[in-house]
Amino acid sequence: MDELELLKKDWNKSENQYKSFTDCDIYKMSHKKSSSIVKTLFYISVAEFVFWILINVLPYFSSETYKESLDKSYHNPLFVGITIFGFVVIFIFMYLLYNSYKAISTTDSAKKLMESILKTRKIIKYYVIYNLVVIFISVPLTFYFEFNQNIEFHDQVEAFNSKQMLFLYGFTVLLTGVFLLVFWLFYKLIYGILLKRLNRNYNELKKLEV
Amino acid sequence: MNKELEHSFVEQLQKHQNIVHKVCRLYTNNADAHNDLFQEITIQLWRAFPKFRGDAKFSTWMYRVGLNTAITLYRKSKRSINTQEFDTVEFKIKAEEYDDTEEQQLKLLYQAVHQLNDIEKALVFLYLEDKDYREISATLGITEVNARVKMNRVKKKLKTILNP
Known part of the structure; x- marks a missing residue:
């Protein structure tokens, strides 16, 4: 006899072996907190937004001199434009994320459900990449602005010989690179652990189509 | 309401x-x-x-x-x-149905099923619940043909696990 047929025979016979939960048990259970992967993903994405907004806002309140220099920068239309752009981007990401969360439905097919979750994760990923790119660009940009506006810094750099200049450039690039790499690995680790099983199962379903 | x-x-x-x-x-x-x-x-x-x-x-x-x-x-x-x-612990066959070879075989079968991956388990589950391939394919989001192909592979895999 086919193995599965034997199993089927027993499977249907074993209906009574399970502990039967009462109405009250089920009522209580349905009101417990979910620990699903979607919920975790949601918390991570909220943390992500809070983190990056704090990174942008906190320095403003942390030091008086920085606050002053920033206030001065707001006279520059370019700086105002960049700031507004930053907020617009955050809102766009929030909107996209909200929509993709709404699209996650447990009554879809297994594959569709996995795709919706992966899509949500992708939006978070793009948000992180966006932030990392902004950091990457803002380092030389800050350097440039400081060079043009801060006379002391300007004179200091001017006095450098070419070897020192090269060192300064190299050091800045290296530091930014290491910083980005650490961040990237950190994200890889968080999402890697969280979505390992989902990715494996999704690939298993995908594999069939080839 | x-x-x-x-x-x-x-x-x-x-x-x-x-x-x-x-x-x-x-x-x-x-x-x-x-x-x-x-x-x-x-x-x-x-x-x-x-x-x-x-x-x-x-x-x-x-x-x-x-x-x-x-x-x-x-x-x-x-x-x-x-x-x-x-x-x-939980898997016990009633005394009157006791059959050493069948009980043993079932125990091994359940163990083998537990070794399958998540998707394969889903196929086995729907099969055991008497679902047709149309429903299996709709539940998993794969085509009916692929559901059949996969089911056959699962059967083979179970055989291999049981008779290495």
Whole structure:
């Protein structure tokens, strides 16, 4: 006899072996907190937004001199434009994320459900990449602005010989690179652990189509 | 209204709870994990319930949410480690049906099924629940042909596990 047929025979016979939960048990259970992967993903994405907004806002309140220099920068239309752009981007990401969360439905097919979750994760990923790119660009940009506006810094750099200049450039690039790499690995680790099983199962379903 | 909805949900789930238990049986190895997954499926069912329309059967709808939770949403809890294995504790055949070879064979079979991956387990589960390939393909989101192909591979894989 086919193995599965034997199993089927027993499977249907074993209906009574399970502990039967009462109405009250089920009522209580349905009101417990979910620990699903979607919920975790949601918390991570909220943390992500809070983190990056704090990174942008906190320095403003942390030091008086920085606050002053920033206030001065707001006279520059370019700086105002960049700031507004930053907020617009955050809102766009929030909107996209909200929509993709709404699209996650447990009554879809297994594959569709996995795709919706992966899509949500992708939006978070793009948000992180966006932030990392902004950091990457803002380092030389800050350097440039400081060079043009801060006379002391300007004179200091001017006095450098070419070897020192090269060192300064190299050091800045290296530091930014290491910083980005650490961040990237950190994200890889968080999402890697969280979505390992989902990715494996999704690939298993995908594999069939080839 | 909400109370009514809740009442109707609890009543139906109570009646059909064996479906959830069976999902848990395939996807977990011990009683704690079983109950943990049962709870998560219940939460997901309750959340999805307001959107449940009477046009589908409650039980059919449960298969989807239950499997989706087991395969995709559920994160294994910390509680699920270090407890006795199900197969040795809960799986007992009544005395009058006792048959050493069949009991042994079934035990090995359940162990073999537990070695399958999540998707293969889902196929086995739907097969054991007598679902046709149309429903299997719709539940998993693959074509009917692929569902058949995969099912045959699962059968072969089970054979290999049992007779290495």
